[in-house]
Amino acid sequence: MYRETDIIQTIPGTDEMVINVGPQHPSTHGVLHLVLTINGEIVKKVEPHIGYIHRSIEKMCESLTYRQFIYSTSRMDYLAAHTNNHACAMCVEQGMGIEVPLRAQYIRVLMDELTRIASHCLWWGSIAMDCGAVTPFFLAFREREMINTIMEETCGARLTMNYNVPGGVMADIHPTFQQSVKDFVRHFRSKIDEYDELVTGNIIFQSRLKGVGKLSKEDAISYGCTGPTARASGVSCDVRKHFPYEIYNQIDFKEITHTAGDSYARYLMRLAEMRESMNIIEQLIDNIPEGDYLAKTKAVLKLPKGEFYSRVETPRGELGVYIVSEGGTTPYRIKFRSPGFSNLSALDHMTRGHKIGDLVAIMGTLDLVIPDIDR
Amino acid sequence: MTREDLQQDLTGRFPDFTFEEGGQFLTMHVPAAQWSNIAYFLRDTPEMQFDFLFCLTCVDWLKHLTMVYHLRSYTHKHELVVKCQLDRDNAEIASAAYIWRTAEFHEREVFELFGVNFLQHPDLRKLILPDDWVGYPLRKDYDDPINMIKL
Structure with missing residues (x-):
């Protein structure tokens, strides 16, 4: 023992x-x-x-009102706080039957995709660092900083945005928002090609990832993997395509899947997703409709008795928010189905038989965010 | 299968089970003793093929506990919620970890936070809480005067 x-x-x-x-x-x-x-x-x-930073957010939410509990979810997946807030706001809207103004829907989707790029940027830097290359980390942070600045201008915060509220978004976009986003996309298009030249084609990097940590399609489904991790194994599971929310059903974008299921496929997946996110942003940024950014709601929100489940596609996969309401101002029970938790459960299966160094590469391509797993 | 077809099909096979009216998903109540058989049936029957357990949780209703399983089929694109009512003092249900591997972690979480005992679970230990933790924090009557801040 x-x-x-x-x-x-x-x-x-x-x-x-x-x-x-x-x-x-x-x-x-x-x-x-x-x-x-x-x-x-x-x-x-x-x-x-796990559990070293378990804060029992689910228990805390039971004593917070429907306006308050959204803020605690920024602290789960802190690299994609906006998508977390989005799922919660959507769940409340669904229960109350609140119609979100079109302008707010556009802003939310734009912010979601910016968040996705920022999160994948950080992941790209850290996977390269895990495999022994330090420079990419600084390059990725340079681009991520631009997104953080855009977020700071509009939301007032760089990481814990808390920008989504039930009914829309908290404040209108900053006057320079559209221009800064367009500048960023133009800048990032040239940089992502640089990322490819620097790391993707590198033979040492490829040999660290190719054939390592294979996850078959059946296993990916059985382990409950979602997001890029599952799509790299050939599972078509993009929530934006299968259960479209906001205006995703009007946007022209591809769901990227790979079939190899190894770490390299997961790496290519996320790079391709960043490009697809830029396509989505370019389609929307010039067409944000005029109008309200926040629907009129009652001061005190009360969800009717019942159960509500909403889901969004975060950079890591499907985030589900399950609210059980008894008709009061606070949720009776709330459950966050976090993507990282399920993805982590496949780690043992993927790593068996590989070397210790490969474990680091596999963990890197799973894109684990610990507060998201612990909650 | 559409929601109505699915309900009709399931009612035909299991006339004893009750379904909830309305709601976002089709919800079926299953006696806890039959859950294991039903789970295998739901995964392996060609018309069902619920291959993805996307959410597993528990709700404490003070009189009893309710296990909630959210299932989806990638093949047929239909969804189903299965609920099992458990006795609060002697909460026991068959584990689904051999049917959907994702259940292993989710059940360990429910085990420590709600005190539900999963029979035939491959590795039923505390996952999030320290090993010496006493009590089941997500139950409604749980009280911790030191660490809990009441609002």
Whole structure:
């Protein structure tokens, strides 16, 4: 028997030993603790221990009103706070039957896609760093900074936007918003080609990812993977296509899927998604309709008795918000089906038989955000 | 299958089960003792093929606990919610971890936060909370005078 406090323990009678990765480890990008059973360099088993930053947001939300609880969800997936807020606002609107003005829908979708690019930028920098290249991290942050500045101008915050409220968005867009977004897209189009030249074609990088961490289509579905992780395995699961919300059904965009299911496919997936997000932004940015940005709602929101489920496509996959209401001003029970939680459960399956170094690459391409998993 | 067809098909096969009126998804109430058989049926029957368990959670109603399973079929594009009522003092239900692998983590979460015992679960341990945690925090009558801030 090994104690968790021991750093390395051998298992008597076998060549295997148990080591701890994390909770403080640069490649886990947060406080994720993995207990590995290894034989030499080969990983036999991965056991994730999570909950180091569990704040029980679900319990907290039970005592917050329908206007207040949205803010706590910015602290789940802090790299995509806007999409989290979006799912919650949509769930309340669905329960109340609030019609969101068209202008607000356009703004929400634009912000969602900017968030997606910003989140994937950070992921691109960190996966390259996980595989040993440090420069891409700084390059990606340069582009991400532009999005953060745009967010700051309009939402007032760089990460925890809290821009979505039931009925629309909190404030109108900044007068220079459209111009800054157009400048950003023009700038980013040339930079993403640079990303490809620098990292995608790199033979060392490719050999670190190709054939590593394969996930078959059946397994991806069974493990509940969503988002780029599942689409890289050939599962067509884009919520924006299958359960269109806001104005996604009027936008011309492709759902990208790969069939290889390995880490390299997941890498290509996210780069392609950034390009597709730019296409969506370009279609919308000049056509934001005039009108209200916020529907008129009652001061105190009360959801009728019943159950409501809403979902959005966050950069990591399908985020579901499940509200059970008893007719009061606060939710009776709320459940966040976070994409990272389900994606993490496939880690053990994907890593078995690979080397420890590959574990880092697999974790990197899963794009884990720990507060999103812990909630 | 459309929602009406699905309800008709399921009523034909299981006349005892009740369905909820209205709501976003078609919702079926299943006795907890039969859940394991129903789960296999829902996944493996060609007309059903619910291959994706996209949400698994529990709700504490003070008189009883209710397990809520959200299912979707990638093949047929239909969705179904299955609910099982559990006794609060002796909450037990068959695990779905061998049917949908994603259930393994979700059930561990429900196990520690609601105190539901999942039978035949491959690895039923605390996932989020420390190992020595006492009580089930997401139950409505849970009280922690030190760490909980009442609003």
